[in-house]
Structure formats: C-alpha cells, structure tokens
Amino acid sequence: MARVLIADNLEASAAETLKKLGVPVDHRPELSKKPEELKAALREYDAVIVRSAAKITAEMLENPGKLRAIARAGVGVDTIDVAAATRKGVVVMNTPGGNTVSAAEHTIALMMSLARLVPQADATMKKGGWDRNKFVGTQVTGKTLGVIGLGRIGREVAKRAAGLEMKVLAFDPFVTPDKVAEMGYKPAASIEAMLPDVDFLTIHVPLTDETKSLIGPNELAKMKKTARILNVARGGIVDEKALADALKAGTIGGAGIDVFSVEPIVADNPLIGAPNIVLTPHLGASTYEAQENVAIEAAELIANFLLKGIVANAVNMAAVDRKELDELKQYVDLARRLGMLHAQMNHGQIKKVALTYKGDLANKKTKLLTSAFTAGLLESRMAGVNLVNAEVMARDRGIEITSSASPKKDDFASLMQADVETDKKTYTAAGTLFGNEYLRLVRLGSYRLEAYLDGVLFVFSHRDRPGVIGFMGSTFGKHGVNIAGMNLGRQAPGGEAIGVLNLDTVPDAAAVDEVAGHSDITSVSVVKLPPAGELPGWLG
Ligand SMILES: NC(=O)c1ccc[n+]([C@@H]2O[C@H](COP(=O)([O-])OP(=O)(O)OC[C@H]3O[C@@H](n4cnc5c(N)ncnc54)[C@H](O)[C@@H]3O)[C@@H](O)[C@H]2O)c1
Numbered sequence: 001m002a003r004v005l006i007a008d009n010l011e012a013s014a015a016e017t018l019k020k021l022g023v024p025v026d027h028r029p030e031l032s033k034k035p036e037e038l039k040a041a042l043r044e045y046d047a048v049i050v051r052s053a054a055k056i057t058a059e060m061l062e063n064p065g066k067l068r069a070i071a072r073a074g075v076g077v078d079t080i081d082v083a084a085a086t087r088k089g090v091v092v093m094n095t096p097g098g099n100t101v102s103a104a105e106h107t108i109a110l111m112m113s114l115a116r117l118v119p120q121a122d123a124t125m126k127k128g129g130w131d132r133n134k135f136v137g138t139q140v141t142g143k144t145l146g147v148i149g150l151g152r153i154g155r156e157v158a159k160r161a162a163g164l165e166m167k168v169l170a171f172d173p174f175v176t177p178d179k180v181a182e183m184g185y186k187p188a189a190s191i192e193a194m195l196p197d198v199d200f201l202t203i204h205v206p207l208t209d210e211t212k213s214l215i216g217p218n219e220l221a222k223m224k225k226t227a228r229i230l231n232v233a234r235g236g237i238v239d240e241k242a243l244a245d246a247l248k249a250g251t252i253g254g255a256g257i258d259v260f261s262v263e264p265i266v267a268d269n270p271l272i273g274a275p276n277i278v279l280t281p282h283l284g285a286s287t288y289e290a291q292e293n294v295a296i297e298a299a300e301l302i303a304n305f306l307l308k309g310i311v312a313n314a315v316n317m318a319a320v321d322r323k324e325l326d327e328l329k330q331y332v333d334l335a336r337r338l339g340m341l342h343a344q345m346n347h348g349q350i351k352k353v354a355l356t357y358k359g360d361l362a363n364k365k366t367k368l369l370t371s372a373f374t375a376g377l378l379e380s381r382m383a384g385v386n387l388v389n390a391e392v393m394a395r396d397r398g399i400e401i402t403s404s405a406s407p408k409k410d411d412f413a414s415l416m417q418a419d420v421e422t423d424k425k426t427y428t429a430a431g432t433l434f435g436n437e438y439l440r441l442v443r444l445g446s447y448r449l450e451a452y453l454d455g456v457l458f459v460f461s462h463r464d465r466p467g468v469i470g471f472m473g474s475t476f477g478k479h480g481v482n483i484a485g486m487n488l489g490r491q492a493p494g495g496e497a498i499g500v501l502n503l504d505t506v507p508d509a510a511a512v513d514e515v516a517g518h519s520d521i522t523s524v525s526v527v528k529l530p531p532a533g534e535l536p537g538w539l540g
C-alpha cells in the first residue's frame with residue numbers, strides 16, 4: 001500500500017484528507033529542518049507533501065527509492081530541484097490558486113504599513129512613546145502602483161489597488177498590452193519604462209534564472225527617491241544588497257519584504273539593518289483559509305495520483321485526468337510497444353524520432369503518447385524510465401524527439417507512426433487499434449501488415465521467393481519453437497518483402513543464426529514485448 005509523508009508544517013486537514021481517502025500518511029513537520037533525515041525518509045514513501053521550509057535537493061533525489069510524487073502545498077517550486085525530480089521520474093505538482101488571495105492581501109497589508117508607518121509607530125508606542133509628528137505617512141489614493149507579473153497574485157493585487165483608487169501600471173511579457181488595458185490598467189512597454197513613474201512597485205513573478213536580481217542597482221537608480229518597493233514573490237528577485245544600500249542612501253523611499261534569498265533569514269542579511277523597511281517572515285500564504293485550501297488540495301492531488309494515476313497541476317509533465325487516461329490507455333500501451341519494437345529492431349545509434357499522429361488520434365492528448373513511446377524506446381536500456389522523465393532522458397542522450405498531428409485519415413481511423421533515424425538509416429513502424437481494443441502493427445518500413453504487438457516477434461526481411469517461409473517453419477520446428485502467427489508484407493510478387501512471426505518462445509541463437517543464414521533472408525530481429533494487456537507500473 002502506498003504511503004505518504006507530510007514533511008512540513010501543514011494544516012491537519014492534509015493528513016485527515018489522505019486518511020479519509022484510504023491513504024496511510026505520516027505527518028513529520030520536523031523533517032523540514034533536518035535535511036539528512038528528510039533525505040532518508042523520502043526513499044521510504046511513495047509521495048511527499050511539502051511547503052517552502054522543506055528543501056528537496058538534487059542530492060536528496062539521487063536515490064529516490066519508492067518516491068514517485070512530490071506535492072508542493074503552495075505555488076513556488078523553487079525549493080524543489082524540479083530538474084532532478086524529472087530525471088528521476090518523480091512527478092512534481094503544486095497547488096496554485098489556493099493562497100493567491102492571501103498573498104495579494106499581504107502585499108496590500110505591507111503597502112499600507114509602509115505608507116502609514118504602522119509598524120514603526122507601533123514599536124515606538126510599545127516603548128512608551130507618543131510621537132504624532134514623526135510618523136507622517138502618505139496617501140495611496142491617486143498614487144501609481146507598478147505591477148511586475150500580472151499572473152494570479154499580480155491581478156488580485158492590481159484589483160485591490162484599483163479599489164484603493166490607485167493608478168495601476170503593469171508589465172508582464174505573457175499578457176498583451178491590449179489585455180492589460182482591457183483589465184483597466186495601463187500597460188507598460190517594459191519594466192525599465194515603468195520605473196520612473198511608480199510610487200509603489202510590487203513584484204509577482206516566479207524566481208527563475210531570468211528573474212533573479214530583476215530589480216538591481218540599475219533599476220533602483222531609475223526610480224523616484226520616494227518610491228516604495230514590495231516583494232511578496234521570492235527572495236533574490238529584488239537584489240537585497242542593492243535595496244539596502246538604496247534605502248540607506250535615501251534614494252529609495254521604503255520597502256516591504258516578505259521573502260528572502262536565504263530562509264529563515266540570516267543575521268547578516270543587509271535588509272535587517274536598513275531604514276524604512278517592513279519585514280515579515282514569509283507570511284504571504286499564512287492565513288487559515290489559504291493553508292486549509294492548499295493542504296486539502298495537495299492531499300487530493302497525491303491521493304488521485306497514487307490511487308487513480310491522475311496527474312493534475314504537475315510542473316514537470318502534461319496533465320492526465322481519469323477520463324483521458326481511460327480513453328488513451330490502449331494508445332499509451334501501443335505507443336510504448338512501438339518504442340520497444342524500435343529499440344530492439346534498430347541496431348544503429350538512434351539520433352532522431354519523428355512521431356506522427358493521424359486521423360482521430362490527432363485530436364487527442366498526444367504529448368502523453370510521445371512520452372510513452374520514448375519510455376518504450378529507452379526502457380530496455382535504462383532503469384527507472386517513465387512518463388515523467390522519458391523525454392528528458394532522451395534529450396540528455398542527444399536523441400531529438402519531435403511530433404506532429406494530422407487529422408487526415410488514410411487507411412485507419414487513427415494511426416500512430418514512428419520514424420526513427422539512426423546513423424545507418426531511417427526505420428518506420430506504425431500501429432493502430434482494431435475495434436478500439438486490439439493493438440496491431442500495421443506498417444513496417446514501406447510494407448503493410450497486421451501483426452500482433454505482444455510476446456515474441458521475429459521480424460525478417462527477405463526476397464519473396466518460393467521455399468523461404470517453408471524453410472523458416474521447418475527450421476524453427478527443428479529447434480522446438482512454435483509459430484503462433486505469421487504476417488507478410490510485400491511490394492510486388494517476387495520482390496523485397498517483410499515478415500513478422502509471433503513465436504510462443506524466444507528462439508535460441510542457433511535457431512536465429514540458421515534462419516538468418518538462408519540466402520534469401522536479408523535481415524532478422526527478435527523483439528520481446530510484454531504479453532497482451534500487460535501494462536507498465538507507471539500506467540497504473
Ligand atoms: N510570499 C508568499 O507567501 C507567496 C505566496 C504565493 C506565491 N508566492 C510567489 O509569488 C509568485 C507568483 O505567484 P502567482 O500565483 O501569481 O504565479 P503566476 O504564474 O500566476 O504568475 C506569474 C506571472 O509572472 C509573469 N512573469 C514571468 N517572468 C516575468 C518577467 N521577467 N517579467 C514580468 N512578468 C513575468 C508570468 O507571465 C506570469 O503571468 C510565485 O512564483 C511564488 O514564488 C509567494
């Protein structure tokens with residue numbers, strides 16, 4: 001029975017939800033602070049749920065043991081080495097949306113605290129002070145808020161700022177200026193272009209190589225001296241040293257920061273000693289409502305994955321819902337078997353794979369089929385290949401995988417064709433389902449046939465001459481190998497032809513050599529496929 005580890009500080013509803021769904025779970029929040037123990041524990045569980053305190057590193061995933069899924073109860077997956085997880089075939093999912101409103105409200109809370117100096121006044125009063133002249137703030141009404149990143153949180157912040165009668169300027173490379181205008185905000189041409197105009201600047205982008213130090217010394221220098229900066233996204237998107245220097249020099253008016261480049265914050269973080277700054281310890285998602293949302297959602301994601309094979313909100317693989325999986329299961333099986341066939345038939349160095357989905361199949365979720373083909377292609381030579389990591393593993397090995405779809409039907413309602421280019425030549429194989437159920441190999445090279453795609457296949461090219469098939473039958477018979485089925489394809493009588501035999505057992509080398517020795521047989525391959533209906537573990 002699959003077991004789940006909750007390795008961070010989550011609401012009890014996460015464990016309760018899993019238990020209700022019949023999934024055994026251990027809640028061990030202390031592991032988020034003990035990397036060595038977390039690493040050891042990860043291997044013992046099928047899935048783990050974390051927030052941002054538990055960092056899941058490449059080293060922890062080096063030997064992932066039983067681990068198949070990581071759920072982040074929250075948005076940011078920068079605390080998980082997603083690339084390492086992908087390589088190890090571990091699916092990573094998150095719960096975007098569950099804490100959006102809370103993060104947006106926290107941004108507004110920081111903005112108002114900064115504008116009216118609430119924390120500073122509070123601290124003075126608690127020391128017995130009553131200074132009404134020192135804490136003169138600024139109104140936000142009529143001021144300009146620059147929003148970088150108009151995704152879920154950015155939009156909620158912009159909406160609330162508009163409600164406070166602020167002017168909103170926004171920039172997001174994935175939201176067109178027309179769309180920004182349609183939402184009622186002023187589109188900025190670039191971050192640089194908006195900087196001189198903003199009174200407040202708020203950032204709502206993920207931390208990536210591109211967004212690291214998005215706001216650094218050059219950007220700060222372009223802003224008004226009175227401008228205030230808000231970062232409720234991720235530490236490091238605003239360069240901490242540059243911001244601290246600007247605050248000290250008075251070239252920036254203030255900052256409200258919830259997230260830090262190293263968390264928990266370290267004593268020598270330059271922001272701690274900077275003036276006009278309000279700091280919170282990553283509290284954006286810390287509301288009862290947000291935590292309840294993300295805890296239940298993460299638990300459901302994991303239960304659905306472990307119990308039903310459903311993949312939702314994955315950041316490293318295409319989503320697969322139950323309906324799609326049921327509908328596509330046979331095609332996923334077909335795709336994998338075509339991959340396995342190619343791996344065993346093509347003895348050259350595989351360089352490129354071009355997959356074509358034809359007819360009705362063109363309108364299905366073919367990404368899943370591409371991953372399944374690639375998994376089949378690699379699995380006989382590599383351990384641990386599955387739908388999550390197959391394409392990355394192929395790319396790592398210099399194999400280029402492309403796919404295309406064409407709704408035009410030729411001979412079949414649906415057809416999957418795989419052209420595999422090796423250093424020697426390009427091989428083609430195509431398959432389909434008969435009666436939506438029975439897997440068949442219907443094309444090999446330029447030959448048409450109707451061969452079963454299970455058990456032992458003996459594939460041979462030959463010249464279509466009398467006696468070849470008889471020789472094969474008697475040779476295999478002599479070696480005790482029973483032929484269960486036979487399929488032949490040829491261009492023209494007497495010309496080049498291909499044959500696929502379904503054998504009951506794997507022929508030994510002597511039998512194969514004897515058959516291959518016939519002067520009209522030009523090539524032979526033995527292909528071992530799983531029995532009909534046998535699915536890989538990763539297909540559930
Ligand atoms: N402080 C907290 O507790 C807290 C809570 C939730 C989320 N977050 C952080 O907030 C981030 C944003 O969350 P979201 O749910 O809004 O994500 P989202 O994916 O909905 O939105 C991110 C937006 O950023 C845009 N973007 C990416 N690169 C950009 C760039 N260089 N310039 C401008 N825009 C860019 C994207 O196009 C996207 O629209 C998360 O990645 C997470 O790190 C923090």
Ligand SMILES: O=C(O)[C@H](O)COP(=O)(O)O
Pocket residue numbers: 051052053073074075076077099282284285286
């Ligand atoms: O990315 C997120 O969802 C937020 O930063 C919240 O992080 P947390 O779950 O550690 O509070």
